[in-house]
Amino acid sequence: xxxxxxxxxxxxxxxxxxxxxxxxxxxxxxxxxxxxxxxxxxxxxxxxxxxxxxxxxxxxxxxxxxxxxxxxxxxxxxxxxxxxxxxxxxxxxxxxxxxxxxxxxxxxxxxxxxxxxxxxxxxxxxxxxxxxxxxxxxxxxxxxxxxxxxxxxxxxxxxxxxxxxxxxxxxxxxxxxxxxxxxxxxxxxxxxxxxxxxxxxxxxxxxxxxxxxxxxxxxxxxxxxxxxxxxxxxxxxxxxxxxxxxxxxxxxxxxxxxxxxxxxxxxxxxxxxxxxxxxxxxxxxxxxxxxxxx
Amino acid sequence: xxxxxxxxxxxxxxxxxxxxxxxxxxxxxxxxxxxxxxxxxxxxxxxxxxxxxxxxxxxxxxxxxxxxxxxxxxxxxxxxxxxxxxxxxxxxxxxxxxxxxxxxxxxxxxxxxxxxx
Numbered sequence: 023x024x025x026x027x028x029x030x031x032x033x034x035x036x037x038x039x040x041x042x043x044x045x046x047x048x049x050x051x052x053x054x055x056x057x058x059x060x061x062x063x064x065x066x067x068x069x070x071x072x073x074x075x076x077x078x079x080x081x082x083x084x085x086x087x088x089x090x091x092x093x094x095x096x097x098x099x100x101x102x103x104x105x106x107x108x109x110x111x112x113x114x115x116x117x118x119x120x121x122x123x124x125x126x127x128x129x130x131x132x133x134x135x136x137x138x139x140x141x142x143x144x145x146x147x148x149x150x151x152x153x154x155x156x157x158x159x160x161x162x163x164x165x166x167x168x169x170x171x172x173x174x175x176x177x178x179x180x181x182x183x184x185x186x187x188x189x190x191x192x193x194x195x196x197x198x199x200x201x202x203x204x205x206x207x208x209x210x211x212x213x214x215x216x217x218x219x220x221x222x223x224x225x226x227x228x229x230x231x232x233x234x235x236x237x238x239x240x241x242x243x244x245x246x247x248x249x250x251x252x253x254x255x256x257x258x259x260x261x262x263x264x265x266x267x268x269x270x271x272x273x274x275x276x277x278x279x280x281x282x283x284x285x286x287x288x289x290x291x292x293x294x295x296x297x298x299x300x301x302x303x304x305x306x307x308x309x310x311x312x313x314x315x316x
Numbered sequence: 317x318x319x320x321x322x323x324x325x326x327x328x329x330x331x332x333x334x335x336x337x338x339x340x341x342x343x344x345x346x347x348x349x350x351x352x353x354x355x356x357x358x359x360x361x362x363x364x365x366x367x368x369x370x371x372x373x374x375x376x377x378x379x380x381x382x383x384x385x386x387x388x389x390x391x392x393x394x395x396x397x398x399x400x401x402x403x404x405x406x407x408x409x410x411x412x413x414x415x416x417x418x419x420x421x422x423x424x425x426x427x428x429x430x431x432x433x
Contacts, residue, residue: 145320149345149349151352304420308421
């Protein structure tokens with residue numbers, strides 16, 4: 023591995039260690055800050071349960087990311103990643119391992135966490151829900167488009183300039199396809215999970231948390247798809263042995279980069295963490311206030 | 317929203333049936349709205365699947381909901397033909413506005429304006 027790769031791996035490890043410590047020491051404060059992000063208040067009777075669930079979810083994400091970092095670094099070292107080749111695909115592979123680890127752990131936590139069965143009165147939604155209620159099109163369709171763009175870029179690059187494409191770039195695109203299949207299966211499984219709730223507040227919080235889990239899972243195919251596409255295109259562009267392909271790759275990489283930037287800006291502007299609120303709790307969203315405890 | 321009180325003297329299937337009927341009549345559940353599957357609603361409310369299935373069967377025989385094969389159960393349009401068509405058109409309009417990200421207030425204002433013109 024190059025010094026740059028070691029530096030990035032070290033920095034990521036440091037960030038993850040700090041994240042785990044912060045998750046372990048913060049309690050009710052983290053619930054309230056998340057409540058502001060998702061547009062919900064924190065009823066007193068739910069605070070301890072929510073704090074435990076949010077801590078578990080965040081810890082799973084952080085530890086999964088750490089496991090992804092360790093595994094990717096180990097694979098790169100054992101496979102003799104060159105110590106003098108600054109191939110950007112290797113950096114994206116390393117960061118991708120972290121994202122994939124977090125995404126996988128988020129899915130496992132969301133699918134295996136046992137719901138607390140409320141005693142006494144039970145509430146449920148009278149209408150069916152869909153993936154669109156939880157995921158913004160930027161996340162739901164964006165993940166598919168990103169992976170499609172990566173596969174398309176790889177196909178064209180292998181056709182026009184096969185010698186220029188590095189194995190690491192091909193691996194990132196393959197991982198993008200695999201993570202997209204996993205994403206499509208995992209979000210449907212999460213959607214199908216029961217939502218036992220004793221109050222509307224409890225149900226609204228469950229909606230908020232499952233929406234966040236789905237977005238965490240979407241991060242892997244989106245990242246791998248964009249990075250895979252960029253890695254392939256940059257390989258061909260930098261190689262320069264095929265002038266026509268090189269020009270095309272440079273232009274396509276710029277378009278992909280700008281599209282990703284525009285999608286990210288749109289995503290921030292539309293507040294995806296509150297997507298569920300606008301779709302499933304329109305009264306609360308319209309009031310612009312937090313859901314009252316019930 | 318549906319609420320089931322296990323300590324109530326009213327059987328759970330009856331609580332479910334009455335709440336669905338009230339929501340369809342009041343318009344809270346619009347015509348064309350898809351209902352949760354029997355299994356999912358039973359798990360959410362802590363009821364036996366047979367209990368939910370019985371409530372759905374009775375709602376269907378009373379004309380409140382209809383089952384469209386594997387697509388699931390949907391709220392039926394109520395009233396005479398004009399009312400039924402109006403409800404379905406309203407549902408389609410609401411779905412379209414939602415897909416476009418238009419706020420309920422803006423959508424209502426447009427409809428009011430269109431009806432006035």
